[in-house]
Amino acid sequence: MEKVHIAVSQAYDVLIDRDLLAQAKQLLTPHVQNKKVLVVSDRNVEAAGYVSKLVEELTSVAEQVTVEVLPTGEAQKSMANVTRLLSRLAELNFSRTDCLVALGGGVIGDLVGFVAGIYLRGVDFIQIPTTLLSAIDSSVGGKTAVDLPEGKNLAGVFHQPRLVLCDVSLFESLPSAVFEDGCSELIKYGMIMNPILLKGLLERPAALKASDADLVEIVKICVELKASVVLEDEFDQGLRQLLNYGHTLGHALEQVSGYQISHGRGVATGMLVFLKIAVRQGRLAPEAVEKFARLLHTYHLLPERYNYSTELLQAAMLKDKKRRSQTITIVLPSEFGRCELKELPIEIFMNVFEEEWLAYGQATS
Ligand SMILES: NC(=O)c1ccc[n+]([C@@H]2O[C@H](COP(=O)([O-])OP(=O)(O)OC[C@H]3O[C@@H](n4cnc5c(N)ncnc54)[C@H](O)[C@@H]3O)[C@@H](O)[C@H]2O)c1
Ligand SMILES: [Zn+2]
Structure with a gap:
């Protein structure tokens, strides 16, 4: 145990x-x-x-x-x-x-x-x-x-x-879709703070299943990661925001779909689009995108396409954020398995998001 x-x-x-x-x-x-x-x-x-x-x-x-x-x-x-x-x-x-x-x-x-x-x-x-x-x-x-x-x-x-x-x-x-939603958060832990976990998930010969022998170890790693963040930030003052990787857009997708898009699937698209924003800003190499999308596809977390307009998602994302100023703090990968908090003026963020969202729509259509 x-x-x-x-x-x-x-x-x-x-x-x-x-x-x-x-x-x-x-x-x-x-x-x-x-x-x-x-x-x-x-x-x-x-x-x-x-x-x-x-x-x-x-x-x-x-x-x-x-x-x-x-x-x-x-x-x-x-x-x-x-x-x-x-x-x-x-x-x-x-x-x-x-x-x-x-x-x-x-x-x-x-x-x-x-x-x-x-x-x-x-x-x-x-x-x-x-x-x-x-x-x-x-x-x-x-x-x-x-x-x-x-x-x-x-x-x-x-x-x-x-x-x-x-x-x-x-x-x-668990129904497989519910298990897969949990896997989206698992992949998130890998991407925000554990390159080894992420690599392990990528290199598995088959998708993780509830009956797999190493599930105990994987859950333990995630609990330790969450605990390490919580210990440094028990009352949610900042560091915990890392755990929100993919969630700004994920929540917006859940909301505009009337919760037809599940949490894990919304977050998966959110993580991929924010990875693309990071690549566009030169924070990490473009190969990361294909590798990460492949992992998300293994768990059926990415859709054929989403038809929501940029404006609708932007409005939902701003509503979701507890805004303190004219800036927005977003979680962006800095390497494959590490994320950082980045504060951007809202207008700049919305412009990059629009470019990426339009490109994402084309790529998935
Ligand atoms: N407190 C926090 O820090 C925190 C963090 C993340 C999410 N949440 C909250 O967690 C909720 C989502 O949790 P969830 O995804 O576990 O959803 P859930 O509790 O609704 O469970 C998902 C589905 O699986 C079914 N189910 C549960 N266990 C089962 C089992 N062993 N076998 C068969 N069916 C089973 C449930 O009946 C339900 O239909 C949201 O409300 C979210 O806001 C809270
Ligand atoms: Zn979540």
Whole structure:
């Protein structure tokens, strides 16, 4: 079993291996013994059999185990569910020493983390990520949030889990498109700060699968990378922006498509277009583009073509940015496997983006 210690103000461990759910009783005992536990999950995760497995593990050690299974999808990250779960905790007489467990992807993790962060000004919670994305991204870093009708992730708090139990065998039941979306973030880690990881992904004889033996090691590398960024920037003052590589355009694509374009696929196009901007600025050699596009294609992350106009995307990108001035901070590769933050006047950025977006449209049509 791999263990990554996350030494933030309230430190915790991320345990990573195969078949950890079957050892949940032993691994979770210090956090749930003689406590009330509320397990929150979604219907797909329940259908895969993981909820009943976890309950079976916890029943003999916890004082009481209650389960709440929600429908699936981003719409569940709502204030309505926050109110519902808070009331549930109050009905159950949950005290500050009791514990929530998020068993699911990023949607369940973000929702449960938020509820745990505000109930009685903060109670313990444990993350058991069931998607690759939640394992390598959302379950590390302590950011929690729900969506408002006005936009995504607008209400949230920083609240660290007590433990993250990352059983990579759980990813074997993921639909391939969901697994591939997680791979987009994996490729992102390689491109922003780990040339060796990136090279390893490029040189694999076949695309990474949930059953591959080296998945534990790969997840561990990503958790360590995210942790290293989070440790230097626990409250999101700057360095964390590197993790947004490809996301300015990615979010814009998600939004203008009415969320028909998935997060991982939006980010993939975003990463490729921003790599092209970096090449155009002479930051790295043009061969990088073909190599990177080949990798993204391996995971079916690039479309045949996107028909969105430059103006529409520019407007969405500006709305997405929390702007402090007339400049925009973008994440640009400086080499194949390293990125830097670059601040540009908005007008200059929009001009280069337009040129690249038009060229991208032609190249993919
Ligand atoms: N807090 C953060 O730092 C952070 C970082 C990145 C993303 N996020 C958030 O994460 C969310 C996306 O997370 P996600 O991609 O995990 O989405 P998700 O939780 O919606 O899961 C994707 C789909 O897979 C299904 N699923 C989950 N585990 C499964 C399994 N093992 N077998 C079969 N089906 C399974 C879910 O029911 C859902 O349909 C977004 O809301 C995003 O804002 C948060
Ligand atoms: Zn992302």
